[in-house]
Structures are given as structure tokens and as C-alpha cells.
Amino acid sequence: MNWKLAARAAKMNPSVLREILKVTERPGIISLAGGLPSPKTFPIQAFADACAEVLHNDGQAALQYAASEGYAPLRQAVADMLQWNVDPSQVLITTGSQQGLDLVAKVLIDPGSKVLVETPTYLGALQAFGPMEPNPVGVASDDEGVVVEDLVAKAKDARFVYLLPNFQNPTGRTMTEARRAAVSAAAAAADLPIVEDNPYGELWFDEAPPLPLAARNPEGVIYLGSFSKVLAPGLRLGFLVAPKSIYPKLLQAKQAVDLHTPIFTQRMVSAVMKDGFLERHVPTIRALYKRQRDAMIAALQREMKGLDVKFNAPKGGMFLWARLPEGIDTVTLLPKAVERNVAFVPGAPFYAGQGDPRTLRLSFVTASVEEIDTAIAALAQTLREELALVGDKKLAAAQI
Ligand SMILES: Cc1ncc(COP(=O)(O)O)c(C=O)c1O
CATH class of the missing domain: 3.40.640.10 (Type I PLP-dependent aspartate aminotransferase-like (Major domain))
Structure with missing residues (x-):
């Protein structure tokens, strides 16, 4: 059948993000990507x-x-x-x-x-x-x-x-x-x-x-x-x-x-x-998420030392936002991070216009504290390698 689609169907493209995140579905990946609440909190x-x-x-x-x-x-x-x-x-x-x-x-x-x-x-x-x-x-x-x-x-x-x-x-x-x-x-x-x-x-x-x-x-x-x-x-x-x-x-x-x-x-x-x-239940979610946020911030401070990575300390919610050094594109970085068994969400698709390629979103609620530690260490290692690669390319360009 040759379906004649409505013009608006053309606007219903698969989420860029969903496509990007397909690589994160591999078993063994610690995902800091999804927007999923912690199932531990479901009553x-x-x-x-x-x-x-x-x-x-x-x-x-x-x-x-x-x-x-x-x-x-x-x-x-x-x-x-x-x-x-x-x-x-x-x-x-x-x-x-x-x-x-x-x-x-x-x-x-x-x-x-x-x-x-x-x-x-x-x-x-x-x-x-x-x-x-x-x-x-x-x-x-x-x-x-x-x-x-x-x-x-x-x-x-x-x-x-x-x-x-x-x-x-x-x-x-x-x-x-x-x-x-x-x-x-x-x-x-x-x-x-x-x-x-x-x-x-x-x-x-x-x-x-x-x-x-x-x-x-x-x-x-x-x-x-x-x-x-x-x-x-x-x-x-x-x-x-x-x-x-x-x-x-x-x-x-x-x-x-x-x-x-x-x-x-x-x-x-x-x-x-x-x-x-809810007055009894919600405080238990707050306490859990706060512990996890603290763990992620501690891990970022420890692992990203000297890498010129900026990140915020959210006062609630589920997400933390980070900006990596100049020359890094988080869309390119993601598959390399996945190779090291960690996933995040690149920030660029969240912009109405031109996105900032250096940004990324990290969820601190679904992974455990131990997983957060492992994942942030792996992410820092991926970033170090990428920075070396970007530096080499810059050097090569300068020499041409
Ligand atoms: C900002 C924002 N609005 C709306 C939603 C949709 O939430 P709901 O599960 O209530 O449809 C989400 C889900 O993650 C969200 O982050």
C-alpha cells in the first residue's frame, strides 16, 4: 500500500535522542542517560x-x-x-x-x-x-x-x-x-x-x-x-x-x-x-536522590580533576548538566563512552536552535552509588582519550 501521509506526519520523526540512545541498550552498560525514576521508590x-x-x-x-x-x-x-x-x-x-x-x-x-x-x-x-x-x-x-x-x-x-x-x-x-x-x-x-x-x-x-x-x-x-x-x-x-x-x-x-x-x-x-x-513517601525519594546526587558530584570532582569540565549541583530533581572542554562533541563521545560501558545523553538535541555540542545530561537517580562511581571514572577516561585525540588533530592541522 502506498500510504499518502498527512503533512504533519513528516514532523513526527523518531526522537533524535532515541536514535542516539539505541547504542546504550547493550547489556552491561551503566546508563546515566534515561529519565527513569528509581524503581526502588515505587510503592x-x-x-x-x-x-x-x-x-x-x-x-x-x-x-x-x-x-x-x-x-x-x-x-x-x-x-x-x-x-x-x-x-x-x-x-x-x-x-x-x-x-x-x-x-x-x-x-x-x-x-x-x-x-x-x-x-x-x-x-x-x-x-x-x-x-x-x-x-x-x-x-x-x-x-x-x-x-x-x-x-x-x-x-x-x-x-x-x-x-x-x-x-x-x-x-x-x-x-x-x-x-x-x-x-x-x-x-x-x-x-x-x-x-x-x-x-x-x-x-x-x-x-x-x-x-x-x-x-x-x-x-x-x-x-x-x-x-x-x-x-x-x-x-x-x-x-x-x-x-x-x-x-x-x-x-x-x-x-x-x-x-x-x-x-x-x-x-x-x-x-x-x-x-x-505522599507526605510520608516523597521524603524517602528526596533522601535517596540527594544521596545519589552527592555521590555523582563527589565522583565528578574526583575523576574530572584538571579536565576543565563544568557541572552544576542541582538542588533537586533527577538530572545534572555538564559542559566539556572546547573541541569535544558529546554526540561523537557517546559511542566511545558506550565502549567503556557508560551512557549519557548529549545536550545538543535539547535546544530549539543550534545546540551546544559540548553539553551533556547525566541522571543521578537510576544507577546505584557504586555504579555512579564506576560510570564517572569510565567517562573521565573516555574524555581523556578524546582530548588527546582532539589535541593530536589540532597539532596535525597546525603543521599542515
Ligand atoms: C519536563 C518534563 N515534562 C513532562 C514529562 C512527562 O511526564 P509524564 O510522565 O507525566 O508524562 C517529563 C518526563 O520526563 C519531563 O521531564
């Missing part, structure tokens, strides 16, 4: 108990079609969980926050629409927006988040700016209080809607991050949240909070996509969450 017994309870008490309703907006007690629980005044009628339960990104794209993007993103940004968002054919424009970003002056300069005619203020994927950076206040004020003044994505906000190590942007100007923000990182990603359960002015459109978009998020899962999570379960 399996609590799910088993909640499953039995839901089937026993509400089996018929749990297996029936349900409301597109989501299960009312779960919407209420989400509203209660958030730090600003949210009415449950503003909460839409989604099939992962990834679906929230898809719904936002469907409702807000026309072909050619300008969409502002951080530099770099979450690759999955670029993928979700892609089929709607936007013109993604990167806003300059520093250690504190997006640079306000550049945001203002690019705001005209943009449909929205997509921001990840907490423990960003991929950089692990957090937007400071001062920057949040300035971004919020600037966006409101420019009439620029914000899409705030916050799947990692609860995974803080020493202190909770500043208030979300949505708390500052609820009318100007669509806020996305997720249960993937605080319970388990296989649930595919997330939510969005939207102003009343845009909520019905997002709901209609969702109805067309999947009618509703699985009600069995929603009821089960609602049962798991009752009696303050």
Missing part, C-alpha cells in the same frame, strides 16, 4: 492494597467509562496539594503531563506560531509541539532561568512561553525567586501566556523551591503536574490546572484524544493518596 504494596480496595468497593464504576475532567476526589486532592488557591473545577486529569503538552499544543499552536522555550528545554515538549508546526524560538537562559530582557524582546506575537522553573529537564537548574517575580511580571505586561511544567518540584533536597509562576498569576498560566516522579511513571497519570478562560478548550481537545484518563488508575491513586501517603 508496590500500597498499589496492591489500593487495587484490591478499588475493585472490591467500587469495581463497576472503576471499570466503566468516566468523566473527561477526571475523578472528582482526585481533582480535589490535586487542588488541595497545590500551594495556591485552586478550584477543583480548574483541574484536568491527564494521561501523564506529556498529554498536557499535547493538549496545549493542539489548542494554542497554528502552523508557524511563535512558541518561546528555554535554552535548552525539555525535548519531549519540542516533540509534543512539533506536529502543530510551531516556530520554536529559544530564549536566552542563565543559571537562574530565562533571561527577562530576551523574553521581553521575543514576546511579541508569541502564543506562549514554555517554562520549567524547578530542577529543569535537562539542566537541573531552578529559577530563583527574584527571576520568577520578574518573569511573571514581564509576561503579564506583555500579555504572554505561560505554560509551566513542574514534574520535579516535589523532589527537592534541602528546601522547597520558590512558589510556582501559576501561584503568582493564575489567570496567565497553564500549569502541568505529574504523578510520574512521586509515585510511578507507568501509571501515566498527570494533571493540568488552567484558567477558566481556556479550560473548556483543553477539555474538548482531551475528549477527542482519549475520552478520559483510565478511571481505574485514577481511583487507585486516589486511594493510595488518602491519609497523607
Whole structure:
């Protein structure tokens, strides 16, 4: 059959990253590449108990079609969980926050629409927006988040700016209080809607991050949240909070996509969450991830000594961002690292425009502390060899 594809199908290319990461699937590889939460944190017994309870008490309703907006007690629980005044009628339960990104794209993007993103940004968002054919424009970003002056300069005619203020994927950076206040004020003044994505906000190590942007100007923000990182990603359960002015459109978009998020899962999570379960469970994830972050930073300090490698110390989340010395391209480095049984994610695909080839993302949550030590040592060795190679090439070029 000669399928005649829709023009938008051309925008649904396999993720560059997935292709790159195929080499990392070899057995024996220590992967610092994936964005997978540690399976050690999945509360399996609590799910088993909640499953039995839901089937026993509400089996018929749990297996029936349900409301597109989501299960009312779960919407209420989400509203209660958030730090600003949210009415449950503003909460839409989604099939992962990834679906929230898809719904936002469907409702807000026309072909050619300008969409502002951080530099770099979450690759999955670029993928979700892609089929709607936007013109993604990167806003300059520093250690504190997006640079306000550049945001203002690019705001005209943009449909929205997509921001990840907490423990960003991929950089692990957090937007400071001062920057949040300035971004919020600037966006409101420019009439620029914000899409705030916050799947990692609860995974803080020493202190909770500043208030979300949505708390500052609820009318100007669509806020996305997720249960993937605080319970388990296989649930595919997330939510969005939207102003009343845009909520019905997002709901209609969702109805067309999947009618509703699985009600069995929603009821089960609602049962798991009752009696303050998350308040007991999430601190155990924070403690584990903090230990692992410390181990990775110690390993980097030890192994990369003298190699001119810059890396940050994220205050939460799952990822650390590093920049290697001049002349190194992390896409070229990856297969060489894989030869030494360690994998990472090259940073360049996370940029809306030209990526920085020297950057890479490391996850500190899935590998054990011992594996982190081994992996960082192997990565440093790979880098040393690559630097020698780059140096030789430079020397050869100079001699020609
Ligand atoms: C920044 C960001 N947004 C959204 C998602 C999607 O999460 P979910 O599992 O809720 O669909 C991820 C997943 O890693 C992410 O890193």
C-alpha cells in the first residue's frame, strides 16, 4: 500500500535522542542517560492494597467509562496539594503531563506560531509541539532561568512561553525567586501566556523551591503536574490546572484524544493518596536522590580533576548538566563512552536552535552509588582519550 501521509506526519520523526540512545541498550552498560525514576521508590504494596480496595468497593464504576475532567476526589486532592488557591473545577486529569503538552499544543499552536522555550528545554515538549508546526524560538537562559530582557524582546506575537522553573529537564537548574517575580511580571505586561511544567518540584533536597509562576498569576498560566516522579511513571497519570478562560478548550481537545484518563488508575491513586501517603513517601525519594546526587558530584570532582569540565549541583530533581572542554562533541563521545560501558545523553538535541555540542545530561537517580562511581571514572577516561585525540588533530592541522 502506498500510504499518502498527512503533512504533519513528516514532523513526527523518531526522537533524535532515541536514535542516539539505541547504542546504550547493550547489556552491561551503566546508563546515566534515561529519565527513569528509581524503581526502588515505587510503592508496590500500597498499589496492591489500593487495587484490591478499588475493585472490591467500587469495581463497576472503576471499570466503566468516566468523566473527561477526571475523578472528582482526585481533582480535589490535586487542588488541595497545590500551594495556591485552586478550584477543583480548574483541574484536568491527564494521561501523564506529556498529554498536557499535547493538549496545549493542539489548542494554542497554528502552523508557524511563535512558541518561546528555554535554552535548552525539555525535548519531549519540542516533540509534543512539533506536529502543530510551531516556530520554536529559544530564549536566552542563565543559571537562574530565562533571561527577562530576551523574553521581553521575543514576546511579541508569541502564543506562549514554555517554562520549567524547578530542577529543569535537562539542566537541573531552578529559577530563583527574584527571576520568577520578574518573569511573571514581564509576561503579564506583555500579555504572554505561560505554560509551566513542574514534574520535579516535589523532589527537592534541602528546601522547597520558590512558589510556582501559576501561584503568582493564575489567570496567565497553564500549569502541568505529574504523578510520574512521586509515585510511578507507568501509571501515566498527570494533571493540568488552567484558567477558566481556556479550560473548556483543553477539555474538548482531551475528549477527542482519549475520552478520559483510565478511571481505574485514577481511583487507585486516589486511594493510595488518602491519609497523607505522599507526605510520608516523597521524603524517602528526596533522601535517596540527594544521596545519589552527592555521590555523582563527589565522583565528578574526583575523576574530572584538571579536565576543565563544568557541572552544576542541582538542588533537586533527577538530572545534572555538564559542559566539556572546547573541541569535544558529546554526540561523537557517546559511542566511545558506550565502549567503556557508560551512557549519557548529549545536550545538543535539547535546544530549539543550534545546540551546544559540548553539553551533556547525566541522571543521578537510576544507577546505584557504586555504579555512579564506576560510570564517572569510565567517562573521565573516555574524555581523556578524546582530548588527546582532539589535541593530536589540532597539532596535525597546525603543521599542515
Ligand atoms: C519536563 C518534563 N515534562 C513532562 C514529562 C512527562 O511526564 P509524564 O510522565 O507525566 O508524562 C517529563 C518526563 O520526563 C519531563 O521531564
